[in-house]
Amino acid sequence: NVILFTTDQHRGDYLGIAGHPLMETPNLDAWANHGLYFPNAYTEIPSTTGARRVLHMGKGSYHCGAIGYLGAEWDEKQSIAWMMAQAGYHCINVGWRNMNPRRKLYGYHNVICHDLRKGEDDYMDWLEQQVGPEAMERGHGSDANGWIGRPWHLEERLHPTVWTVDVALDQIAKRDPTKPFFIWVSHLRPHSPYDPPQFYWDMYINEDIPEPPIGDWCEEYRDIELRPDRTAWAGELTPAQTRRCRAGYMGCISHIDYEMGRL
Known part of the structure; x- marks a missing residue:
């Protein structure tokens, strides 16, 4: 059986095994200690959609037509899921996909996704059933x-990180018992929003978080004023805003670690 586990916008140095002085990632650290750890690995392309296509196609971004969010249509028969299915695996995809078309199977037998679009997002449909139409x-x-960094506003069990692992466990239990399984468990976090449940927020909000390395190239964007836009890609944040953002980011990583330990 094969589990492919991914996170989104996860810095490689934000792991305990990477030497981060504060990060609590005991499960990921244990996997690395008992397996193989590649500290010098880096993504072919920094944007989500392109990186996922490279991962699934096994080709560089130029050769699979992915140089960003847009690009050539995916070749389904060259995908890892298609090849695993041809080899006799029951292929399952759970969580954050960011593929286009969103509901296309791309070789998977089962797809239960969280893709941020009402009507195409199984998590959002489930959340509405749990909380009501105002969910x-x-x-x-x-x-x-x-x-913006802040604690999750609903019950912890309703967080998409918890839902993703719950669904993965359910799908593994209901798989075809005559075949090995290949499951891609994909988390949106620690990609924003930086909204871990309260327990994981409290892990870091009062800690002395080390300042991040900042390159000289950032200076040319320092005078760009984009606030109060909460989705601004550049601009000056106050120390308090930055602390909340980073504490939320770190909390999301520890939350994922604990949930994956449950899986």
């Missing part, structure tokens, strides 16, 4: 491309 994943005011 909103981002009802706390943070955004999927924003910098």
